[in-house]
Amino acid sequence: MGFLEIQNVRFSYGQQRNIIDDVSWQIEKGEFHCLLGRSGCGKTTLIKLAAGLLQGEDGQIMINNKKVTKPSNEYGFVFQSPTLLEWKTAIENVLLPIKLKRKMNKQDQEEAYNLLAQVGLAEHIHQYPSELSGGQQSRVAIARALIQKPIILFLDEPFAALDAITREELQHDLLQLCKKQETTVLFITHDISEAVFLADRIAVMDRGKIIFDTIINLERPRLEHTRYSVSFNTYSKKIRDVMGSKHL
Known part of the structure; x- marks a missing residue:
């Protein structure tokens, strides 16, 4: 299996x-x-079934x-649109799954910064989505999906x-x-x-x-x-x- x-x-x-x-x-x-x-x-339907969304x-x-x-x-999921919260900065968007689940700690913040740095956004962590390009927004979405180390x-x-x-x-x-x-x-x-x-x-x-x-x-x-x-x-x-x- x-x-x-x-x-x-x-x-x-x-x-x-x-x-x-x-x-x-x-x-x-x-x-x-x-x-x-x-x-x-049917490919989008299949991936939603696999992720438990359907x-x-x-x-x-x-x-x-x-x-x-x-x-x-x-499970982590990244959609066609980055679906970032416009009123939160890049690093706040990455940390959102953690914040919704439990109280954040210093290690969480370091991990979020490291993920953003790995996708080339170390200098943009405090910028809002409206200040980022489409590619940068996609990078934030990927980092957000990986912050919880999904299986x-x-x-x-x-x-x-x-x-x-x-x-x-x-x-x-x-x-x-x-x-x-x-x-x-x-x-x-x-x-x-x-x-x-x-x-x-x-x-x-x-x-x-x-x-x-x-x-x-x-x-x-x-x-x-x-x-x-x-x-x-x-x-x-x-x-x-x-x-x-x-x-x-």
């Missing part, structure tokens, strides 16, 4: 039957998996040998609205942070290159089903030259061919 185990899960919205149609998937502890698919294929009709989802029935403080991190297209260079920088930062904390990750994206750069394994969804998956056997750490290697392009083309096939 994997660290995250999705077993024969189904889910429907009202009259829309089988948004998720008998999906099974597993992620081993410490692995980074990406889920790809066109808009409306409940399936059939099947079950297990994380660390515990059945998922609701969201947990042990698993769910990310739903967190870099979709960013420019290409900022996006690549954040991909690199995310990999470093997750490796340091040994975090298990399920990451949703539309971007094939992003998935190949980040993932240990990629799954492609269509019409509520996983129709293809592959292990990404590229050297780690993933570096800038990785994006221009022959192997990287081979994986990218294989996945593009699947996503572009006529039956989709």
Whole structure:
């Protein structure tokens, strides 16, 4: 059994039957998996089911040998929008999950500062979201998700609205942070290159089903030259061919 185990899960919205149609998937502890698919294929619904934000009709989802029935403080979630509180500074936003759970201490504040420093925001900790760029806001959101050292991190297209260079920088930062904390990750994206750069394994969804998956056997750490290697392009083309096939 994997660290995250999705077993024969189904889910429907009202009259829309089988948004998720008998999906099974597993992620081993410490692995980074990406889920790809066109808009409306069900990938966001699946990640919400895995995180306990939705409940399936059939099947079950297990994380660390515990059945998922609701969201947990042990899970981190980063949405498409950073969803920062505008009246709180960067470091206050990062510390929010701690403050909501218990009284903060000096170690919490040091950890928040260290996380922000690791994503290049050491000089911006007292700035408000309106004073930060989109990429900086995304960095704050990632630091906030990691402050409690979650056993698993769910990310739903967190870099979709960013420019290409900022996006690549954040991909690199995310990999470093997750490796340091040994975090298990399920990451949703539309971007094939992003998935190949980040993932240990990629799954492609269509019409509520996983129709293809592959292990990404590229050297780690993933570096800038990785994006221009022959192997990287081979994986990218294989996945593009699947996503572009006529039956989709």
